[in-house]
Amino acid sequence: MLYRIARRLPSSHSDSLRIIARKEDRAIALVAGLFILLVVPAIAGDYVLSALLIPFLILSIAAIGLNLVMGYAGQASLGTGGFMAVGAYTSYKLATNIPEIPIVLDFFLGGLAAALAGILFGLPSLRLKAFYLAISTLAFQFFAEWLFSKVSWFWNDNASGVVSIPAFDVLGITIEGPRQSYYLVCAIVAIMTLAAVNLMRSHVGRRWMAIRDNETAARLMGISVPAAKLQAFAISSFYCGVAGALWSFVYLKTLGVSSYSIDISFKIIFMIVIGGMGTILGSFIGAAFVLLMPVVLNAVTVALSLPIDTGSVSSLEQIFFGVLVIYFVLVEPRGIMHLLGKLHKKLVSWPLNIGR
Amino acid sequence: MFEDFQFFVEVLISGLLTGILYSLVAIGFVLIYKASNVFNFAQGAMVLFAATTLVGISGFGLNIWFSALLTIPVMALLAYLVEILILRRMVNSTPISMFMATIGLSFVLLGLTQLIWGSGVHLLEFGLPSGQFIVGDVFINQFDLSVAAICAILVAGLVIFFQHTKVGLSLRAVAEDHQAAVSVGVSLSKVWVIVWFIAGIVCLVTGMVWGAKLGVQPALNLIALKALPVIVLGGLTSIPGAIVGGLIIGASEKLFEVFLGSAFGGATESWVPYVVAILFLLVKPSGLFGSTQIGRI
Amino acid sequence: MQSGLPENMLSLTNVSAVYMGSILALRNVSLSVPRGSMIALLGPNGSGKTTTLKTISNLLSLDRGRVTKGSIVYEGKPIHGASPAQLVQNGIVQVLEGRRCFLGLTVDENLAVAANNTRNTDHRIVSGAEEIYAFFPSLARQRRKKVEMLSGGEQQMVAIGRALLAQPKLLLLDEPSMGLAPKLVSQIFETIRNLNRTLGLTILVAEQNASVALKHSDYGYILNNGSVTGGGEVAELLESEEVKYSYLGQPPDKAQRQGNDLSATNWMT
Numbered sequence: 001m002l003y004r005i006a007r008r009l010p011s012s013h014s015d016s017l018r019i020i021a022r023k024e025d026r027a028i029a030l031v032a033g034l035f036i037l038l039v040v041p042a043i044a045g046d047y048v049l050s051a052l053l054i055p056f057l058i059l060s061i062a063a064i065g066l067n068l069v070m071g072y073a074g075q076a077s078l079g080t081g082g083f084m085a086v087g088a089y090t091s092y093k094l095a096t097n098i099p100e101i102p103i104v105l106d107f108f109l110g111g112l113a114a115a116l117a118g119i120l121f122g123l124p125s126l127r128l129k130a131f132y133l134a135i136s137t138l139a140f141q142f143f144a145e146w147l148f149s150k151v152s153w154f155w156n157d158n159a160s161g162v163v164s165i166p167a168f169d170v171l172g173i174t175i176e177g178p179r180q181s182y183y184l185v186c187a188i189v190a191i192m193t194l195a196a197v198n199l200m201r202s203h204v205g206r207r208w209m210a211i212r213d214n215e216t217a218a219r220l221m222g223i224s225v226p227a228a229k230l231q232a233f234a235i236s237s238f239y240c241g242v243a244g245a246l247w248s249f250v251y252l253k254t255l256g257v258s259s260y261s262i263d264i265s266f267k268i269i270f271m272i273v274i275g276g277m278g279t280i281l282g283s284f285i286g287a288a289f290v291l292l293m294p295v296v297l298n299a300v301t302v303a304l305s306l307p308i309d310t311g312s313v314s315s316l317e318q319i320f321f322g323v324l325v326i327y328f329v330l331v332e333p334r335g336i337m338h339l340l341g342k343l344h345k346k347l348v349s350w351p352l353n354i355g356r
Numbered sequence: 357m358f359e360d361f362q363f364f365v366e367v368l369i370s371g372l373l374t375g376i377l378y379s380l381v382a383i384g385f386v387l388i389y390k391a392s393n394v395f396n397f398a399q400g401a402m403v404l405f406a407a408t409t410l411v412g413i414s415g416f417g418l419n420i421w422f423s424a425l426l427t428i429p430v431m432a433l434l435a436y437l438v439e440i441l442i443l444r445r446m447v448n449s450t451p452i453s454m455f456m457a458t459i460g461l462s463f464v465l466l467g468l469t470q471l472i473w474g475s476g477v478h479l480l481e482f483g484l485p486s487g488q489f490i491v492g493d494v495f496i497n498q499f500d501l502s503v504a505a506i507c508a509i510l511v512a513g514l515v516i517f518f519q520h521t522k523v524g525l526s527l528r529a530v531a532e533d534h535q536a537a538v539s540v541g542v543s544l545s546k547v548w549v550i551v552w553f554i555a556g557i558v559c560l561v562t563g564m565v566w567g568a569k570l571g572v573q574p575a576l577n578l579i580a581l582k583a584l585p586v587i588v589l590g591g592l593t594s595i596p597g598a599i600v601g602g603l604i605i606g607a608s609e610k611l612f613e614v615f616l617g618s619a620f621g622g623a624t625e626s627w628v629p630y631v632v633a634i635l636f637l638l639v640k641p642s643g644l645f646g647s648t649q650i651g652r653i
Numbered sequence: 654m655q656s657g658l659p660e661n662m663l664s665l666t667n668v669s670a671v672y673m674g675s676i677l678a679l680r681n682v683s684l685s686v687p688r689g690s691m692i693a694l695l696g697p698n699g700s701g702k703t704t705t706l707k708t709i710s711n712l713l714s715l716d717r718g719r720v721t722k723g724s725i726v727y728e729g730k731p732i733h734g735a736s737p738a739q740l741v742q743n744g745i746v747q748v749l750e751g752r753r754c755f756l757g758l759t760v761d762e763n764l765a766v767a768a769n770n771t772r773n774t775d776h777r778i779v780s781g782a783e784e785i786y787a788f789f790p791s792l793a794r795q796r797r798k799k800v801e802m803l804s805g806g807e808q809q810m811v812a813i814g815r816a817l818l819a820q821p822k823l824l825l826l827d828e829p830s831m832g833l834a835p836k837l838v839s840q841i842f843e844t845i846r847n848l849n850r851t852l853g854l855t856i857l858v859a860e861q862n863a864s865v866a867l868k869h870s871d872y873g874y875i876l877n878n879g880s881v882t883g884g885g886e887v888a889e890l891l892e893s894e895e896v897k898y899s900y901l902g903q904p905p906d907k908a909q910r911q912g913n914d915l916s917a918t919n920w921m922t
């Protein structure tokens with residue numbers, strides 16, 4: 001038995017302040033961390049790293065971002081792709097025009113620009129609720145797509161719409177192979193995840209959740225609702241912006257507005273609905289699920305040599321995700337995280353719970 | 357000066373007539389929102405689904421009107437499935453979850469459409485006139501005018517249905533207060549199926565008209581999303597609002613594009629409607645004809 | 654005393670109900686409604702009167718609520734899990750708290766919604782809207798007005814008339830006195846009692862106004878905090894210290910309070 005039932009709760013105040021309260025869980029986290037840093041890059045091939053793990057990590061950041069505003073603060077957003085685009089294009093402008101700035105700082109400045117956009121388009125949230133807000137963010141999505149495809153200044157007036165990203169250094173090391181990219185992304189993901197977890201455990205996160213659960217009650221408790229909502233939009237968009245920058249610089253190596261279309265907004269919504277709204281870990285699980293599913297579906301059709309053309313596979317995928325989202329919304333609104341939680345509970349009392 | 361004015365009027369009229377198409381989608385939206393409190397993101401997908409099904413059926417060599425007739429039971433089946441698989445289980449869900457579910461529904465419908473009928477552009481021809489005629493000095497498309505006529509007939513039909521039939525009365529009762537309606541024996545399930553079916557018919561009509569104008573193609577889904585700013589502008593619960601909102605959005609996006617678009621690099625129709633709607637909302641959050649929502653702690 | 658009761662049309666046995674899966678609103682509520690009787694359900698704010706009625710009509714299912722325990726038997730059959738619309742067809746009709754008329758529809762239309770949606774033909778208690786207008790002459794004059802233009806009392810009449818057109822066997826009334834002047838309250842209760850006597854309609858009425866409710870009913874139950882804490886024939890209840898103290902504003906009598914063993918369990922079977 002991996003888990004003891006005793007000491008399920010932290011036993012001291014200093015323990016309960018930790019991000020991972022239980023000793024056993026901390027040990028598991030340490031092992032997992034070492035595994036991710038040492039074992040994964042050693043055994044994973046280039047394909048797995050660059051086509052699966054890197055996009056997974058980057059989209060996890062975007063999913064955390066969306067989860068912050070939607071899962072924690074309860075404000076619907078369909079504009080994730082647009083915020084990612086702002087991050088990407090800002091980083092590109094900075095990287096190409098002011099090469100003195102370290103590239104990682106460019107990513108974060110891209111995030112900052114996205115945060116500004118988030119505040120701007122979050123402003124309607126002060127007067128509008130639920131659907132109206134969703135539409136306001138949809139407006140941003142379409143506006144961003146249009147802006148970055150029409151105004152060539154954003155891609156230095158290049159002749160073609162798709163711009164290639166020059167190679168770049170981090171701390172004197174040129175980021176070329178998938179392993180270097182992997183470590184870079186890992187570092188950024190680690191920092192941003194820790195920050196998000198901590199933020200949600202602080203009064204900031206509690207304020208957001210209060211607003212999500214009952215805006216009027218939150219206001220009556222003295223929470224400044226407009227400020228908290230804008231804060232949520234800003235921080236969420238910051239995450240999406242950084243993810244967007246990494247998406248172009250590290251994963252795609254090209255810059256084009258079509259990689260930030262409304263499709264990616266939906267993809268990230270699906271990630272948090274499936275993974276678990278209002279949980280940071282759920283964002284990762286959802287991202288992994290949404291990215292892996294098409295690969296698995298493809299593998300299945302190939303393995304069974306089903307006579308399905310690629311067009312049909314993509315339609316099937318669309319149907320599959322649609323059904324999945326409906327299923328999770330209807331049956332398991334707290335996502336895979338909740339399913340895992342139930343499983344965990346069962347495992348803790350196993351084998352005493354057999355037959356129950 | 358006079359030339360300019362004439363051009364302005366032509367642009368305005370063509371914008372208004374496009375706006376009628378938006379109004380059509382928006383009407384379906386409002387019907388569903390009023391009766392089942394669902395903000396149906398899948399409305400555009402339903403338009404595409406209906407139009408593609410129609411084209412697909414007529415592909416078997418059937419007359420276009422007969423195919424449209426055969427599409428009606430398909431839309432009824434869709435309404436029925438949506439009710440038993442989704443709505444029934446969502447009676448007590450939050451509006452946001454319902455909204456998410458309809459995003460899922462739109463993916464299912466788009467996927468199904470492409471899986472069954474492919475994703476090409478299909479032409480739809482059912483004999484709407486295509487010439488132009490001149491009133492004073494202004495050119496008007498006969499096609500656009502017949503669309504306006506179709507829209508008027510549809511709205512008249514809906515008004516008669518809602519005001520003068522027993523089922524229509526039950527639908528209005530549910531829209532007023534669904535719990536009170538249930539308390540005197542109205543079956544919510546039945547009302548929902550009927551409303552989604554009627555919205556499906558509206559989608560079919562919209563899909564036909566739009567298909568005749570632009571061809572039936574996946575892009576219809578995105579164009580139909582413009583019904584969102586329309587209902588935001590018109591108020592979520594008002595059919596007159598949907599019509600007026602459609603006209604305003606249609607006219608303003610066309611005028612903006614023609615007179616200011618080039619300064620912005622063109623193709624501004626993708627976002628101008630949304631910005632118009634949002635700016636309007638900031639002034640009047642309940643929309644043109646909407647009623648103010650009263651929250652409860 | 655128990656043997657004197659007529660056959661029960663409805664009985665709840667140990668019913669518990671929750672909202673949103675966790676907020677316990679009813680705890681082991683047991684009560685029975687004899688055929689042809691008029692029963693008053695008394696209790697302070699938040700005691701669970703509305704919840705009890707909604708549990709019976711299953712309108713609870715539209716309020717994120719559900720029954721977790723116990724049985725509800727109507728006309729000899731358990732009705733747990735039946736849809737509200739189905740229950741209306743079987744004759745259980747509720748008049749919701751706060752009237753809840755369709756404000757944007759006319760009086761005629763309000764009544765028609767109920768008449769149109771009632772399919773049962775075996776137990777018609779009113780023939781049609783005209784009979785309702787005969788009961789409530791002041792409505793007849795305003796039948797083409799939108800209900801939002803009517804006074805509170807008239808809206809209550811619309812709500813009751815609408816419920817009658819759903820052809821109930823068991824009418825559940827939730828606070829018909831809410832927001833009405835004392836004189837109107839008596840009138841409404843006289844009308845309700847009249848319906849009970851002339852049409853033989855069984856009525857369960859939740860009410861804050863204990864004196865009026867008890868004056869016009871046969872039996873009463875007292876709910877407190879989601880549980881039945883008392884009940885009995887109205888004459889007994891009017892004498893009981895609990896009712897006098899809590900509902901009729903009369904000072905308590907300590908000596909008698911201790912000897913007061915009035916409780917739901919010994920009154921019921």
Ligand SMILES: Nc1ncnc2c1ncn2[C@@H]1O[C@H](COP(=O)(O)OP(=O)(O)OP(=O)(O)O)[C@@H](O)[C@H]1O
Pocket residue numbers: 672673676677678696697698699700701702703704705716750861
């Ligand atoms: N929709 C709901 N969701 C959650 N809790 C509810 C809901 N409706 C009622 N409750 C709770 O259930 C309990 C019983 O409420 P109920 O409405 O049945 O009382 P009541 O006796 O009808 O009160 P009143 O005289 O004020 O109408 C209360 O504590 C209330 O807070």
Ligand SMILES: [Mg+2]
Pocket residue numbers: 702703704750827828
């Ligand atoms: Mg009540």
